[in-house]
Amino acid sequence: MKRKAINEMKMIFLSDSKNESFARSAVTAFAAQLDPDMEELADIRTTVSEAVTNSILHGYRGTSGKITVEVKLFDDRSLRIRVSDRGCGIEDVEQAMQPLFTTDKSGERGGMGFAIMKSFSDSLSVKSKPGVGTVVTVTKRLK
Amino acid sequence: MEEKETVLNYGRVSYAVGEDGEARFLLNGELDHHSVKEIREVMDGKLTDYRPMSVTFDLSGVSFTDSAGLGLILGRYTKISGYGGALRLVGVSEEFMKILKLSGADRLFPVEARSEKRRIRV
Ligand SMILES: Nc1ncnc2c1ncn2[C@@H]1O[C@H](COP(=O)(O)OP(=O)(O)OP(=O)(O)O)[C@@H](O)[C@H]1O
Ligand SMILES: [Mg+2]
Numbered sequence: 001m002k003r004k005a006i007n008e009m010k011m012i013f014l015s016d017s018k019n020e021s022f023a024r025s026a027v028t029a030f031a032a033q034l035d036p037d038m039e040e041l042a043d044i045r046t047t048v049s050e051a052v053t054n055s056i057l058h059g060y061r062g063t064s065g066k067i068t069v070e071v072k073l074f075d076d077r078s079l080r081i082r083v084s085d086r087g088c089g090i091e092d093v094e095q096a097m098q099p100l101f102t103t104d105k106s107g108e109r110g111g112m113g114f115a116i117m118k119s120f121s122d123s124l125s126v127k128s129k130p131g132v133g134t135v136v137t138v139t140k141r142l143k
Numbered sequence: 144m145e146e147k148e149t150v151l152n153y154g155r156v157s158y159a160v161g162e163d164g165e166a167r168f169l170l171n172g173e174l175d176h177h178s179v180k181e182i183r184e185v186m187d188g189k190l191t192d193y194r195p196m197s198v199t200f201d202l203s204g205v206s207f208t209d210s211a212g213l214g215l216i217l218g219r220y221t222k223i224s225g226y227g228g229a230l231r232l233v234g235v236s237e238e239f240m241k242i243l244k245l246s247g248a249d250r251l252f253p254v255e256a257r258s259e260k261r262r263i264r265v
Contacts, residue, residue, distance in 0.1 A: 017175075017176055017177035018177055020175050020176060020177050021173060021175065021177065021207075024207075039237070039238070042237075042238040043238075045207065046207075046209050046238060046242075049175055049207075049209040050209055050210060053175065053176045053209065053210075053211060056176070057176060099245075099246070100246075107218055107221065108179075108183070108214045108215070108217075108218045109210070109211075109214045110210055110213045110214050110217055110246055110248075112210045112213060112242065112245065112246045113209075113210045115245060115246075116209070116210055116242060116245065119241070119245055120241075
């Protein structure tokens with residue numbers, strides 16, 4: 001039997017770092033409809049923060065652009081979160097997803113964002129095209 | 144060190160230094176890419192000025208941490224161990240403990256979990 005979507009939302013906001021906190025609060029508030037436990041809620045919050053921060057920091061690199069976050073809730077207690085930007089895109093997605101890999105030169109990044117998103121969800125897909133943008137999709141099935 | 148320490152408050156981070164030269168940073172609120180910039184400046188200022196040899200980061204007042212918080216800690220760890228000091232983390236939430244373990248950072252310095260009664264309510 002195919003899972004059925006029971007609710008969905010979409011929001012678009014600017015690539016301002018103040019919106020990192022806004023985005024994770026908005027998504028966790030929406031996901032609360034599925035009645036996640038504390039750990040699941042914390043995993044969702046962290047995952048959204050990683051994806052949105054990447055769009056702001058790497059995708060738009062301090063320039064102003066729009067970030068779209070879409071969330072779909074399903075009748076089998078799973079949810080899908082999609083974060084998209086029209087930023088610089090990623091040359092080599094497979095390499096970018098390796099734990100500890102970062103293009104940041106400041107020494108202030110652990111290169112752990114994708115590894116965290118992967119570990120805190122059930123599936124992670126990254127589609128990106130240099131010069132076009134990046135779409136990160138995660139799904140998570142709640143207990 | 145609780146008794147004889149001087150506590151200085153700088154927004155989301157307080158700096159406590161004991162008479163024995165031990166230093167403690169108390170972090171508060173959310174540690175993300177947006178907030179770490181200002182916290183990093185305060186911490187680096189103190190570390191550069193005083194070069195404390197035994198440093199504790201107390202995270203029991205932190206309500207959220209992601210990879211930017213991990214980056215903040217790893218960056219300060221590099222700085223502290225660079226001049227021969229030692230770092231330890233206390234008051235670590237369950238969620239951040241998962242991130243520390245995933246990155247292997249829990250093998251670089253001692254890490255102490257937050258106790259039940261001090262856990263931050265959300
Ligand atoms: N939305 C994006 N647009 C462009 N490049 C991206 C995007 N997301 C990730 N990247 C690239 O992938 C790399 C790895 O991302 P990841 O989140 O794993 O680590 P990081 O952001 O560099 O460090 P950390 O997340 O630990 O602070 C980044 O350094 C960056 O080069
Ligand atoms: Mg990242």
